[in-house]
Amino acid sequence: MLSDPIDSPTSAPTRRPSSPAPTQPILEVIDATHAYDGVVALENVTVTAAPGEFLTILGESGSGKTTLLRLISGLEKPYRIGALRLGGVDVREVPAFLRDCTTVFQNYALFPHLTVGANVEYGLKVRGIAAAERRTRARQALELVQLADMYDRKIHQLSGGQRQRVALARALVPQPAILLLDEPLGALDEKLRVDMQVELLELQKRLGMTFIYITHSQEEALTMSDRIILMRKGKIEQEGPPTTIFDRPVSSFAARFMGVENCFDAELTGVSGSDALIRVGDHHLIGRWSGRKPPKAGAKVAVGIRAERLRLARAAPTGPDLNVLPCRGGGAIYKGKYLDRAVETDVAPMKARIWDASAADGEPSCVWWRKDDCIVMEP
Amino acid sequence: MSTMTLTQDRAERAQTKRHSRLGQSTGWITLAKVFGVVALAMIYIPLLWLAVMSFAASPLSGVPFPLTLDNYRQLGGDGRWLPPLWTSVWLSGLVALVCMLIATVVGRSITRMRRPGGVILLTLLPLFVPGLTTGAALFIFLRTILELKLGIWSIFLGQLVWALPFCMLLILVIASRFDLRLLEAAEDLGASPWRRFWDIEMPILRPGIFGAGIFGFLLSFNELPRSLFLRGLETTLPIYNWAMAASQQSQVPIIFSLTTIILAVTLPVMGAFFWVLFVKLDKS
Numbered sequence: 001m002l003s004d005p006i007d008s009p010t011s012a013p014t015r016r017p018s019s020p021a022p023t024q025p026i027l028e029v030i031d032a033t034h035a036y037d038g039v040v041a042l043e044n045v046t047v048t049a050a051p052g053e054f055l056t057i058l059g060e061s062g063s064g065k066t067t068l069l070r071l072i073s074g075l076e077k078p079y080r081i082g083a084l085r086l087g088g089v090d091v092r093e094v095p096a097f098l099r100d101c102t103t104v105f106q107n108y109a110l111f112p113h114l115t116v117g118a119n120v121e122y123g124l125k126v127r128g129i130a131a132a133e134r135r136t137r138a139r140q141a142l143e144l145v146q147l148a149d150m151y152d153r154k155i156h157q158l159s160g161g162q163r164q165r166v167a168l169a170r171a172l173v174p175q176p177a178i179l180l181l182d183e184p185l186g187a188l189d190e191k192l193r194v195d196m197q198v199e200l201l202e203l204q205k206r207l208g209m210t211f212i213y214i215t216h217s218q219e220e221a222l223t224m225s226d227r228i229i230l231m232r233k234g235k236i237e238q239e240g241p242p243t244t245i246f247d248r249p250v251s252s253f254a255a256r257f258m259g260v261e262n263c264f265d266a267e268l269t270g271v272s273g274s275d276a277l278i279r280v281g282d283h284h285l286i287g288r289w290s291g292r293k294p295p296k297a298g299a300k301v302a303v304g305i306r307a308e309r310l311r312l313a314r315a316a317p318t319g320p321d322l323n324v325l326p327c328r329g330g331g332a333i334y335k336g337k338y339l340d341r342a343v344e345t346d347v348a349p350m351k352a353r354i355w356d357a358s359a360a361d362g363e364p365s366c367v368w369w370r371k372d373d374c375i376v377m378e379p
Numbered sequence: 380m381s382t383m384t385l386t387q388d389r390a391e392r393a394q395t396k397r398h399s400r401l402g403q404s405t406g407w408i409t410l411a412k413v414f415g416v417v418a419l420a421m422i423y424i425p426l427l428w429l430a431v432m433s434f435a436a437s438p439l440s441g442v443p444f445p446l447t448l449d450n451y452r453q454l455g456g457d458g459r460w461l462p463p464l465w466t467s468v469w470l471s472g473l474v475a476l477v478c479m480l481i482a483t484v485v486g487r488s489i490t491r492m493r494r495p496g497g498v499i500l501l502t503l504l505p506l507f508v509p510g511l512t513t514g515a516a517l518f519i520f521l522r523t524i525l526e527l528k529l530g531i532w533s534i535f536l537g538q539l540v541w542a543l544p545f546c547m548l549l550i551l552v553i554a555s556r557f558d559l560r561l562l563e564a565a566e567d568l569g570a571s572p573w574r575r576f577w578d579i580e581m582p583i584l585r586p587g588i589f590g591a592g593i594f595g596f597l598l599s600f601n602e603l604p605r606s607l608f609l610r611g612l613e614t615t616l617p618i619y620n621w622a623m624a625a626s627q628q629s630q631v632p633i634i635f636s637l638t639t640i641i642l643a644v645t646l647p648v649m650g651a652f653f654w655v656l657f658v659k660l661d662k663s
Contacts, residue, residue, distance in 0.1 A: 073567055074566075074567075075563050075566065075567065095566075096563075096566045096567055097566045097567075097568075097569050097570055097571055097575075098569070102567055102568060102569075103564070103567045105560065105563075105564060105567075107560060109558070109560045109561055109563065109564035110564075111561060111564070111565075111579055112561075112583070113579075113582045113583055122565070122568055122570070122578070123568040123569055125578075126565075126568065126569045126570040126571070126574050126578075127569055170568070171567075171568075174568065174569060
């Protein structure tokens with residue numbers, strides 16, 4: 001079977017192991033709560049990051065991810081916080097301009113009255129570093145983002161992608177312990193975004209700097225991160241390495257966010273080992289439990305199956321670990337690399353992904369999938 | 380054939396976009412040009428005429444000939460206008476400076492308010508109060524109620540009240556477009572509050588601040604009605620000119636030459652200033 005490198009976790013490049021466990025975390029946010037005008041934006045959120053880690057905070061708009069970033073940078077003072085440490089030092093009372101972290105803003109926030117060079121140098125200028133050294137280091141940073149010849153340009157002469165790089169260079173130059181990135185690729189077009197993802201990742205590895213990266217794109221999070229924190233309405237929904245979040249979402253929210261196409265409700269009838277036995281209407285299915293708490297029989301659960309794990313067949317296969325449902329064929333959506341085939345079952349409408357378009361001929365009579373691909377989780 | 384389709388095309392477009400056509404039709408453009416020329420003529424012809432008449436032997440006759448330098452010679456021999464000029468120059472300079480300072484401090488705070496509407500209205504309302512009213516009101520308040528001795532300081536106060544709303548307006552226009560997120564970016568990069576203002580906010584507000592200074596100076600330098608009430612025993616150049624023109628017929632020719640000299644000095648200076656401010660600094 002063909003496999004899209006972005007969609008499939010198994011083909012993701014092997015990641016360097018996260019730094020050895022006993023090292024002190026470079027960032028600790030303990031029990032942070034924040035509200036804007038009585039609306040809670042963050043609720044008892046705890047986040048830590050190891051030195052050199054690429055940590056992604058994933059969530060839709062309004063999930064509190066930008067608030068979390070602003071608490072770390074110091075641009076927002078938390079309503080209540082247990083502890084906030086950068087490199088082991090308590091920075092709760094330290095103003096933003098004295099904290100050892102810089103931000104790449106979503107809108108870049110480049111200084112329009114300064115040249116590219118002066119923008120990049122600014123972090124050094126306010127630290128009182130001599131002009132000659134500032135210039136050398138700014139040039140190095142611009143080289144790093146492949147804009148070496150743009151030193152004397154004005155900001156308004158740059159394209160969106162170039163501005164993004166200048167913002168990145170400007171944040172890198174003071175060599176902060178942590179680099180915060182607030183949806184830095186959000187304003188770029190598709191092609192550029194994919195290129196920049198790779199560049200950012202290489203840069204992070206080369207510099208060994210801790211990156212805290214905010215995005216609403218699950219694809220970006222999966223491609224780049226050592227670890228992902230999925231946020232929902234100011235709380236952490238799930239936390240773990242990309243493969244865990246992708247393969248074993250804990251809830252239907254996490255599953256939908258991570259692009260699980262087929263989700264429906266069911267009732268848990270029993271548990272044996274890691275197997276979860278479930279019932280939907282008159283159909284009994286088997287899957288693997290991936291929720292946070294150990295499940296109880298009789299509980300309402302959610303079931304998720306990725307479209308690429310569903311198979312369509314004309315005759316029902318048999319096997320101990322297989323789920324089979326009779327189905328009627330619906331429409332198909334051509335997606336270029338693959339074909340999405342919609343089918344009707346007694347349980348729910350489902351979507352199966354067919355990589356070999358020629359295999360899509362004919363009317364399927366049943367849809368089947370393996371136990372291991374059937375995620376049973378919290379509703 | 381192709382021209383036919385072209386005109387047909389144009390006619391169709393004209394029908395769908397009548398409004399845009401209205402703005403582009405030659406009739407309107409001609410009308411706009413005529414009005415523009417008339418307006419400019421109304422401004423510059425009297426000024427030029429004043430300059431010409433300052434060389435006339437008898438300016439009040441309305442005939443420029445015979446030309447003479449007598450008026451200027453007389454002005455040179457008569458030193459009475461120098462102290463008022465000097466007073467006006469430094470007073471207006473001070474008004475300009477204080478206007479720049481207050482308008483900047485207040486203007487940038489107003490743009491940070493959540494609901495600035497009421498404050499902006501209150502700040503700009505003095506623009507619509509007639510000069511004589513302000514002058515009389517301040518006079519009664521300072522002289523009669525507070526029983527203070529009027530002088531330069533009260534003229535300064537009256538002119539400040541007059542010029543400040545204009546300066547506020549200039550600062551507000553620039554400051555309201557200022558992106559506060561730039562200050563956050565500077566803060567994030569390690570800039571202290573003062574550096575953030577000096578490196579980022581001030582340079583971006585600079586056209587507004589300098590504009591406020593220029594207008595503060597000009598408004599103060601030409602101010603008459605308020606100064607008349609608040610002068611005490613002091614005399615500024617507008618008061619001097621007005622007194623001379625109003626009371627002593629024989630002094631009028633000197634006024635012609637004096638205003639011409641001031642005009643000849645101010646216009647190029649202001650022109651250069653604007654050029655530096657909006658052309659030179661913008662490019663650098």
